[in-house]
Amino acid sequence: MRTDLILSDIHSLNRTQALDILAQIARVEKKSFPANEVMSFGEELWRKKPNTRVLYTAASGANPPVVLAYAVYVRQKGVALLHKVCVAESHRRQGVGIQLMQYIRTRLQKEGCQYIQLWVDQDRAPARALYVRSGYAEREAIADYYGPGRTGIRMVLNL
Numbered sequence: 001m002r003t004d005l006i007l008s009d010i011h012s013l014n015r016t017q018a019l020d021i022l023a024q025i026a027r028v029e030k031k032s033f034p035a036n037e038v039m040s041f042g043e044e045l046w047r048k049k050p051n052t053r054v055l056y057t058a059a060s061g062a063n064p065p066v067v068l069a070y071a072v073y074v075r076q077k078g079v080a081l082l083h084k085v086c087v088a089e090s091h092r093r094q095g096v097g098i099q100l101m102q103y104i105r106t107r108l109q110k111e112g113c114q115y116i117q118l119w120v121d122q123d124r125a126p127a128r129a130l131y132v133r134s135g136y137a138e139r140e141a142i143a144d145y146y147g148p149g150r151t152g153i154r155m156v157l158n159l
């Protein structure tokens with residue numbers, strides 16, 4: 001488990017810093033997901049969109065920070081929908097993902113959120129294992145949720 005990590009929110013940064021982090025996230029995103037699943041990480045995410053949060057993990061000491069992982073969630077009253085969790089390939093299996101999930105949980109708990117929900121592709125075994133390890137329970141499976149032959153699984157963590 002790495003102990004040198006900073007976990008933060010792009011809304012705690014100024015515009016220049018936030019745009020740098022978003023550009024780094026966009027590069028990791030492109031490498032990690034097929035083109036039809038790539039999310040856009042433009043400036044609009046930093047301009048106040050109060051319900052949407054972009055969190056990131058960087059190694060402490062690096063200046064400017066180098067993004068190792070990120071997550072995106074949308075909060076609506078007591079429910080948070082966790083849209084995206086990703087660790088840069090070269091930093092996987094070092095406990096970065098589990099720390100990011102713990103950070104999200106603690107933060108949403110503090111904000112008074114009642115539960116976190118997410119959808120995951122049945123075939124994404126590492127992600128499903130991470131979510132189970134983080135306390136999420138599988139609630140339903142929907143065939144073809146992500147396209148023909150790609151089952152989506154809904155998972156929930158009660159806070």
Ligand SMILES: CC(C)(COP(=O)(O)OP(=O)(O)OC[C@H]1O[C@@H](n2cnc3c(N)ncnc32)[C@H](O)[C@@H]1OP(=O)(O)O)[C@@H](O)C(=O)NCCC(=O)NCCS
Binds near residue numbers: 083092095120128130
């Ligand atoms: C899923 C992902 C975020 C995991 O991040 P990570 O930093 O490698 O995870 P950690 O090292 O913190 O591992 C935590 C737990 O997750 C599970 N896990 C992580 N990678 C795994 C793998 N390749 N195979 C099986 N289980 C895995 C394990 O239970 C692990 O606990 P353990 O190390 O005690 O066995 C990372 O693989 C990733 O970014 N994948 C591509 C993007 C993606 O699929 N995102 C989810 C959909 S949006």
